[in-house]
Amino acid sequence: xxxxxxxxxxxxxxxxxxxxxxxxxxxxxxxxxxxxxxxxxxxxxxxxxxxxxxxxxxxxxxxxxxxxxxxxxxxxxxxxxxxxxxxxxxxxxxxxxxxxxxxxxxxxxxxxxxx
Amino acid sequence: xxxxxxxxxxxxxxxxxxxxxxxxxxxxxxxxxxxxxxxxxxxxxxxxxxxxxxxxxxxxxxxxxxxxxxxxxxxxxxxxxxxxxxxxxxxxxxxxxxxxxxxxxxxxxxxxxxxxxxxxxxxxxxxxxxxxxxxxxxxxxxxxxxxxxxxxxxxxxxxxxxxxxxxxxxxxxxxxxxxxxxxxxxxxxxxxxxxxxxxxxxxxxxxxxxxxxxxxxxxxxxxxxxxxxxxxxxxxxxxxxxxxxxxxxxxxxxxxxxxxxxxxxxxxxxxxxxxxxxxxxxxxxxxxxxxxxxxxxxxxxxxxxxxxxxxxxxxxxxxxxxxxxxxxxxxxxxxxxxxxxxxxxxxxxxxxxxxxxxxxxxxxxxxxxxxxxxxxxxxxxxxxxxxxxxxxxxxxxxxxxxxxxxxxxx
Numbered sequence: 001x002x003x004x005x006x007x008x009x010x011x012x013x014x015x016x017x018x019x020x021x022x023x024x025x026x027x028x029x030x031x032x033x034x035x036x037x038x039x040x041x042x043x044x045x046x047x048x049x050x051x052x053x054x055x056x057x058x059x060x061x062x063x064x065x066x067x068x069x070x071x072x073x074x075x076x077x078x079x080x081x082x083x084x085x086x087x088x089x090x091x092x093x094x095x096x097x098x099x100x101x102x103x104x105x106x107x108x109x110x111x112x113x114x115x
Numbered sequence: 116x117x118x119x120x121x122x123x124x125x126x127x128x129x130x131x132x133x134x135x136x137x138x139x140x141x142x143x144x145x146x147x148x149x150x151x152x153x154x155x156x157x158x159x160x161x162x163x164x165x166x167x168x169x170x171x172x173x174x175x176x177x178x179x180x181x182x183x184x185x186x187x188x189x190x191x192x193x194x195x196x197x198x199x200x201x202x203x204x205x206x207x208x209x210x211x212x213x214x215x216x217x218x219x220x221x222x223x224x225x226x227x228x229x230x231x232x233x234x235x236x237x238x239x240x241x242x243x244x245x246x247x248x249x250x251x252x253x254x255x256x257x258x259x260x261x262x263x264x265x266x267x268x269x270x271x272x273x274x275x276x277x278x279x280x281x282x283x284x285x286x287x288x289x290x291x292x293x294x295x296x297x298x299x300x301x302x303x304x305x306x307x308x309x310x311x312x313x314x315x316x317x318x319x320x321x322x323x324x325x326x327x328x329x330x331x332x333x334x335x336x337x338x339x340x341x342x343x344x345x346x347x348x349x350x351x352x353x354x355x356x357x358x359x360x361x362x363x364x365x366x367x368x369x370x371x372x373x374x375x376x377x378x379x380x381x382x383x384x385x386x387x388x389x390x391x392x393x394x395x396x397x398x399x400x401x402x403x404x405x406x407x408x409x410x411x412x413x414x415x416x417x418x419x420x421x422x423x424x425x426x427x428x429x430x431x432x433x434x435x436x437x438x439x440x441x442x443x444x445x446x447x448x449x450x451x452x453x454x455x456x457x458x459x460x461x462x463x464x465x466x467x468x469x470x471x472x473x474x475x476x477x478x479x480x481x482x483x484x485x486x487x488x489x490x491x492x493x494x495x496x497x498x499x500x501x502x503x504x505x506x507x508x509x510x511x512x513x514x515x516x517x518x519x520x521x522x523x524x525x
Contacts, residue, residue, distance in 0.1 A: 028516065036504025040474055094259045098319070098507040 001109060002044055002084055003093035008104035009080035014051045029101030037083065037096065048081035077104055084110065118163045121171065126155055129172045130248030133179060135224035136217050141183060142280070144245065144273040150182040151175070176217060221246050221333055223285055229297035232279055237272045239301040244269055246333075247326050257307070257320045259507075295337060299347050299403060302330045306351050317476065317508040324355060338393070345394035346403030352387035353410035356380040368510035376417040384414050402438040405430050409446070424454035441467070445477050448485075457488045476505040480515060492522055 016026040030048070037043050052071035059066045071078055080102065087093045090109065097105040130151065137147045154175045168174040228242040240258065243249045255265035286294040306327035307320025331348045338344040360378035361369060391411055394404050409430045416422050431447035444467050452460020464482055472478040483499035486492075499519035506512045 029512075032500045032503035032512075034504070035500045036474075039501055090264065091260050094261065098259050099505055101512075 001089070002086055002112075003090065003107060003109050005083045005085060005093065005097050005100065006079055006106040006108070007081045007083075007100055007102045008077040008106065009102050010077050013080065013102065014078070017051065033099060033101050036099065037085070042085045042087055042096075044084040044086050046081070046083040049079060052078040118167060119159070121167050122155065122158050122162060125158075125171045125175065126248065129175065131221050131224070131246040132217070132219055133172065133176055134245055134248070135220035136176070137179060137183065138245070139220045139223055143277050145270065145277075146183060146186060147179070150179040150186070153182045154178040173217070222336065225298050225301075225330070225333065226286060226294055227276065229294070229301050230276075231297075232275065233272055234268075235297070237268055238297060239304040240265060240269060241272050242301050242330070243305055243323070243326070246330065249323075249326070253322075257305075257323055259319055291337065292341065295334075295341055295343070298334065299343055302327050302334075303347060303350075303403070305330065306354075317506055317511050319507065324351070324358075327351060328355065340397070342394035342397035342399055343401040343403045345390040346401055346405075346407050349387040349390040349394065349407035350403055350410060352383050352390065353407060353414055356383035356387065356414070362510060366510055368508070368514040370514070371413055372422065379414070379417060381417075384417070387411070387414070400433070400437075402434060405434040405437070409434075422453070424450050428454045441471060441475055442477065445472075445475070445481055449481050452481075452485055452488075457485050461485050461489065474505060476502055479505060483515070483519065487518070487522055495519070495522060 013026070016022040034046070037046070053069075055069075055071045057068050057070060057072040059068065059072070083096075085093055085096060087096070090107070093107050097107050133151055133154075134144075134147055137150070138144055141147050157178050158171070158175060162168075224245050225242055228245060229238045233241065240251075240254045243254050244251065251266040251269055252262045254269075255262040258265070260268075305320060305323050307318035307323065328348070328351050331344070331351060334344045335348075338348075356379050357371065357374060359380065360374040360376075363369060387407065388411060391404065391407050394407075409427055412423050412426050412430070428447060428450035431443055431450055434443045435447060445464070448460045448463040448467075451463055460481075464478070464485065467478065479498045479502035483495050483502055486495035486498055496519065499515055503512050503515045503519070506515065
């Protein structure tokens with residue numbers, strides 16, 4: 001089964017990505033985790049996302065399209081990246097989520113492709 | 116003390132005894148749990164007004180039993196249990212008037228939870244819930260399982276007990292040795308220990324340590340003839356003795372070999388040693404005794420100032436002989452590396468099939484360490500990276516990062 005792990009990062013985490021003093025440590029956290037995931041041979045897809053302020057959000061209100069700067073919704077923690085894993089069950093996916101270098105990881109099963 | 120605090124304390128202390136006593140006769144665990152829940156709710160409503168009864172446990176028992184009788188009459192699915200319940204009611208005046216409490220049936224409950232028909236992965240969660248009253252959400256977190264999934268699995272396990280009409284009989288003397296093994300296994304799983312302190316620090320089940328020791332002590336009636344009960348207790352107590360020494364003031368993880376012995380809890384060590392000594396009297400060695408003995412050798416550093424790695428390597432050898440696990444294989448490699456040279460340790464490590472070890476954090480943590488000692492930097496960096504990526508505990512992750520960064524990147 002495919003399961004998506006969504007890694008939520010705080011504003012501080014996003015700031016660390018570009019802060020010369022903290023960048024290396026931030027990236028190292030991911031390097032080791034991604035390394036372990038790849039070695040396990042379960043990664044279907046994975047990608048980090050640029051910081052939420054780079055987002056554009058499209059909203060349709062009563063037929064009218066409104067494009068705005070920034071993420072939806074505005075919250076303390078924002079999606080920082082995702083991994084789609086091929087795992088035998090949800091328990092295994094949660095175990096991998098626990099190893100992630102962030103404090104919040106949402107885990108959801110992917111809907112299987114329609115045949 | 117506040118009434119609510121008294122109720123809370125009673126709940127903690129009496130839940131498992133109440134549940135086990137009622138369930139032994141009623142067999143429908145779910146119904147008994149509901150009834151006890153109702154009884155506690157009734158206590159929360161009435162005790163603050165009329166005061167705490169002299170025997171809170173007896174009060175709760177009577178109330179819960181009344182609910183069960185009501186329910187049985189209503190649903191007419193008494194399963195022949197109604198007469199038993201009514202008979203039990205007749206004991207109540209005796210229990211309320213004397214100091215004798217109701218019989219402790221928690222041992223029967225523990226054996227039931229580890230019945231061969233119960234899915235092995237559900238034995239520990241079921242035991243934690245029925246004997247200790249730990250809620251499904253906390254159990255789920257300890258085992259990194261979705262809480263709703265854990266609730267469903269627990270409900271299913273209880274339904275199975277009812278459907279299969281598993282009895283709450285104590286296994287007979289001959290059967291006990293055989294049936295005790297899964298009980299010990301379940302308690303050990305609740306403790307969340309592994310081959311060494313790194314795994315303990317990394318375990319989400321750390322919070323269940325005290326409860327596990329409590330469960331182990333409930334088994335003491337068997338201990339005189341079953342040395343493994345003592346062995347398991349000694350193992351848990353040795354690990355528990357080092358709780359304070361595992362982290363420094365800043366919360367940094369400290370591995371066992373670098374811990375300051377002064378911070379170890381000496382009375383827990385003494386207790387552990389007493390149990391281990393008692394176990395040895397039986398003259399029947401077992402895996403928990405061997406694991407406890409390994410921890411005991413580590414504890415001797417307190418007196419001798421050194422670690423007898425040869426002894427530890429030998430104990431691991433024995434452990435692998437009777438109970439080969441990945442943890443024991445990694446533990447032996449670590450001890451052999453210290454006692455007889457890093458190369459021999461690496462040889463043992465490399466003999467472990469890689470497909471088994473690929474997601475096993477202690478294997479990679481040790482690999483990183485041994486390759487580093489041998490100045491095989493590339494392999495060390497690879498191994499440390501996997502060990503960090505597989506750790507769930509932030510302080511363990513940081514410890515490994517420090518160890519990796521000590522390498523000379525020439």
